[in-house]
Amino acid sequence: DYVLRVFDSCGPGAFKGWDGKKVTHITPVATRTERIISYGPVRVIAEIEVTGWKYQNAELDMMTRYTLYAGHRDLRIEAFFDEPIKNEVFCTGVQDIVGTAESYSDHKGLVGSWGTDWPVNDTVKYAKETVGLGTCIPQRYVKSEEKDKDNYLYTITSPGSKYLQYHTTFTSMKETFGYKTPEAWFAYLREWKEELAHPVTEVWVSDLGNGKYKNPVLYADYSDPDACRVGDDFYMTSSSFNCLPGLQILHSKDLVNWTIIGAAVPYALTPIETPERPEHGNRVWAPSIRHHNGEFYIFWGDPDQGAFMVKAKDPQGPWTEPVLVKPGKGIIDTCPLWDEDGKVYLVHAYAGSRAGLKSVITICELNKEATKAITPSRIIFDGHEAHQTCEGPKFYKRNGYYYIFHPAGGVPTGWQVVLRSKNVYGPYEWRTVLAQGDSPVNGPHQGAWVDTPSGEDWFFHFQDVGAYGRLVHLQPMKWVTDWPVIGIDKDGDGCGEPVMTYKKPNVGKIYPICTPQESDEFDGYILSPQWQWHANINEKWAYYAGDKSYVRLYSYPVVADYKNLWDVANLLLQKTPSDNFTATMKLTFMQVNSSVGLTQNTVYLKVRFSCDGKKIKASEGGNDLIVMCNFSYSLDGKKFLPLGNPFQAREGQWIGAKVGMFCTRPAIVTNDGGWTDV
Numbered sequence: 001d002y003v004l005r006v007f008d009s010c011g012p013g014a015f016k017g018w019d020g021k022k023v024t025h026i027t028p029v030a031t032r033t034e035r036i037i038s039y040g041p042v043r044v045i046a047e048i049e050v051t052g053w054k055y056q057n058a059e060l061d062m063m064t065r066y067t068l069y070a071g072h073r074d075l076r077i078e079a080f081f082d083e084p085i086k087n088e089v090f091c092t093g094v095q096d097i098v099g100t101a102e103s104y105s106d107h108k109g110l111v112g113s114w115g116t117d118w119p120v121n122d123t124v125k126y127a128k129e130t131v132g133l134g135t136c137i138p139q140r141y142v143k144s145e146e147k148d149k150d151n152y153l154y155t156i157t158s159p160g161s162k163y164l165q166y167h168t169t170f171t172s173m174k175e176t177f178g179y180k181t182p183e184a185w186f187a188y189l190r191e192w193k194e195e196l197a198h199p200v201t202e203v204w205v206s207d208l209g210n211g212k213y214k215n216p217v218l219y220a221d222y223s224d225p226d227a228c229r230v231g232d233d234f235y236m237t238s239s240s241f242n243c244l245p246g247l248q249i250l251h252s253k254d255l256v257n258w259t260i261i262g263a264a265v266p267y268a269l270t271p272i273e274t275p276e277r278p279e280h281g282n283r284v285w286a287p288s289i290r291h292h293n294g295e296f297y298i299f300w301g302d303p304d305q306g307a308f309m310v311k312a313k314d315p316q317g318p319w320t321e322p323v324l325v326k327p328g329k330g331i332i333d334t335c336p337l338w339d340e341d342g343k344v345y346l347v348h349a350y351a352g353s354r355a356g357l358k359s360v361i362t363i364c365e366l367n368k369e370a371t372k373a374i375t376p377s378r379i380i381f382d383g384h385e386a387h388q389t390c391e392g393p394k395f396y397k398r399n400g401y402y403y404i405f406h407p408a409g410g411v412p413t414g415w416q417v418v419l420r421s422k423n424v425y426g427p428y429e430w431r432t433v434l435a436q437g438d439s440p441v442n443g444p445h446q447g448a449w450v451d452t453p454s455g456e457d458w459f460f461h462f463q464d465v466g467a468y469g470r471l472v473h474l475q476p477m478k479w480v481t482d483w484p485v486i487g488i489d490k491d492g493d494g495c496g497e498p499v500m501t502y503k504k505p506n507v508g509k510i511y512p513i514c515t516p517q518e519s520d521e522f523d524g525y526i527l528s529p530q531w532q533w534h535a536n537i538n539e540k541w542a543y544y545a546g547d548k549s550y551v552r553l554y555s556y557p558v559v560a561d562y563k564n565l566w567d568v569a570n571l572l573l574q575k576t577p578s579d580n581f582t583a584t585m586k587l588t589f590m591q592v593n594s595s596v597g598l599t600q601n602t603v604y605l606k607v608r609f610s611c612d613g614k615k616i617k618a619s620e621g622g623n624d625l626i627v628m629c630n631f632s633y634s635l636d637g638k639k640f641l642p643l644g645n646p647f648q649a650r651e652g653q654w655i656g657a658k659v660g661m662f663c664t665r666p667a668i669v670t671n672d673g674g675w676t677d678v
Helices: 182-197
Strands: 016-018 031-039 043-055 058-069 074-081 090-095 102-105 110-118 129-136 142-147 151-156 163-172 212-214 226-230 233-237 246-252 258-265 285-292 295-302 306-312 323-327 331-338 344-350 360-366 378-382 394-398 401-408 415-421 429-434 445-451 457-464 470-480 483-486 501-503 542-545 550-554 571-575 581-590 602-610 628-634 658-662 675-677
Touching: 090 110, 090 129, 090 163, 102 182, 110 151, 110 182, 129 182, 163 182, 226 285, 233 285, 258 306, 295 344, 306 331, 323 331, 323 344, 331 394, 344 394, 378 415, 394 445, 401 445, 415 445, 415 483, 457 483, 470 501, 581 658
Parallel strands: 226 445, 285 331, 429 483
Antiparallel strands: 016 090, 031 043, 043 058, 058 074, 074 163, 090 151, 102 110, 110 129, 129 163, 142 151, 212 501, 226 233, 233 246, 246 258, 285 295, 295 306, 295 331, 306 323, 331 344, 344 360, 360 378, 394 401, 401 415, 415 429, 445 457, 457 470, 470 483, 542 550, 550 675, 571 658, 581 602, 581 675, 602 628
16 A cells, blocks of 8 residues: 555655656556555565556556565566657655655665654554665666655656666564664665675575585686685686687675676677687686786687787776787686786796697796787796696785796696796796695686785685586685695695685675576666677677567577587577576567468476586596486476476586577578577
8 A cells, every 4th residue: 555555755666757846646547457466475466557647748558566575575666668668757766754864875776765754544543653765776767866845766767668677675663673773774775786686596605694605606617717806896707718708707795795797708709700600618718817007907818829818997898809919829828917027927828739738837028018928938837747737827926926826637636736936937836735635626726816805815716517517616725934725724734625614704894695697587688797609799699678578589590511509609508507406488489481380489498407416437537417407398387397308418618518598590591580589
C-alpha cells in the first residue's frame, strides 16, 4: 500500500512524473489497473498498468512492476512502455520524512533519507515510525538530481528504450534486524549499491564472511595472473590467448572479492584476417600490469610476434592500441621495471616451440617511453639444470635488490623460484620459495607479489586443475633476510606451502562480498564484461538489445573447411565460475530462407557442471579434475528433460572449459540468415 498509494511523495521509491519543479502523479489516464500477480512465500509482485497517460505532450501506455523477494529488504521496480521513450523525463527518489530528517546522496543515482515521522493512515491506532528509505538508480538513467517540498529526487529517462529499472529499500526501528541510526543506514545503502552492481550468485565465494577466506580466491581460469596496487585499489589481469575482448581487468579493494571492470584489448589482435578463425593457444601470453607516473601499463608476449604493450590513465579504459615493443619469435611472459635512475628494463622468457630455446630468463632495456627495446636481450639465468621450464618472470626492486619471481618445473607440477641480485644483469642467486609440500595444491606458481597500504605482503599464483583451467590462489607472504617466504613455512627452510584458508588481508575496513560477473539478463547495449568471443570480433555477429533484454546472435557462416566447433570463431563464452554450477539460457529462433519450418521456436537449455574432487590418474601429475556435464531442455522453462548423454569436459589449448552459446549456418553464399535471441 505504501508503494502504490504514496500521494504527493515518492514514498520509498515510487515511479512518478516530473513537471520540472515537483513530483506529479501518473494522471490523467484513460484506464488504470492495479493488481497483485504473485503473493506467496518466495516473492510478491504488484503491477500498475495505465493507458492513455497524457504526459509531456505525449500519450503513454505503460506498466510499472514492483517485485519484493522473501528475505530481502529491497524491491526491484521496472517500468515497461509500449513505445520507445522519446524526450519524456520521469522521476523517483525517497520521501523527505518529517521529524529529525536526514538525507544522503552519492550524486550518482543513490539517495536515502531517515526520519521519525513516517506517516500512517491511522495515527490513533498506530504510532509514527522511525524509518530509513533508499533508492538506487543505474547512472545511465539519471538526468539530474532534484529536491522538491516532499522528496529527494533524481529525474530519469532512457530515450529510445521501452524499459527502465531501479531498486528501492527500507528499514524500520521496529524491526529486530533493522538499522538503528541514520549513519548505519546510509552506510548500508552504500554497501547495497555495491551489491546491486556486483551481485553474489550461487557460485564459488572465497570470502567466508568471518574475517577469513578460502582458496582459490577465483575459481575460474584467470591463467597466469598478475596484479598491482594503486592507492587502496588492486587490479589484476591474466592470459587471454585468442579470446576477445582480451586482457580482462579485474578490480578489488581487499584482494579476495573481485569484479571485472573492462578489458585492455576490446576488439581485435593483429594480424587481422578474414574470415575470422580461432587462434587456439596463441596471441596473449602471461601479461604483466603495472602503474607508473599516473598511467597503467600492460605488457604481454605473443609467441609468434614478440612483446606488446598497451597503456591507459584509467584501468577501465580507453587503452591505447597495442605497440610492438620487441619483435621476435618466441618472446613470451614479459614484465617491465622502472628503475630509480630513469632506465626501463623488460624481463622475458622464450617459448621453445617458437624460439628453439627455453628454460632461460632474459633482460633488455627499453626507451624511456617503454615503447621500444633499445638493447638486445641478455640471458641472466639458465634454469636447465635446477629449474627446467623457468618462465613467467615478474620484475621487482626492493632494498637495493633486483628480484625476479618466476615459476619452474612445468604448469601442473612446478614450484615458485625467486632470483635476486644487486645488479640488474646479475649474477643472480636463487631460492625456491613456494612448493606443494603436503598441501592439495599442485603446481603453486606463476603470479604476482602485492602489498597492502597497511604494509602486509601477499602473493597470487595459479593451480592447473585441467578442465576448469588455472585457478587463482592468494598466499600470505613475508620477508626474511631480504628473501620472500610465501605460504606457511612449517620447517623454517625458507620454502612455504599453500594455505587453503587464512585471515583476510588487512586493508583498513571490511568490503562487501562480491564475485566476478556471471549471470546476464542482457539488459545493456554492449557486451557484459564476463563474455568473450573466440577470435577477433566481427561486428555482424550480434545485436545487443538492452531495451528488450536479449542479445541477438546472427547465424554466421562457418569456414569452408569446417569440421566442428574447434573451427568456429563466433562462440560467445565465459569462464566456468565454480566447481559445481548450473547455467540456463532461453533461446528463441528465427529462420530466414529456410526450407524447414520450426513448430516450436523457443527452447530453454540447461547444462550442469559437476565435480566431486576425483582426478584423472593419467593426466600429468594426476591432478586434473574429472568434470561431468549434463544437458537438459525445456519448452516452458519449468519441466526439463535430459538432452543427450553425460560427457566429460576437458580443457582447450592452454585454457579451461567455457560455457556460452553460438549461432552458425553452413558455408554457403546467401544474402541473409536466421538468428537466435538469448
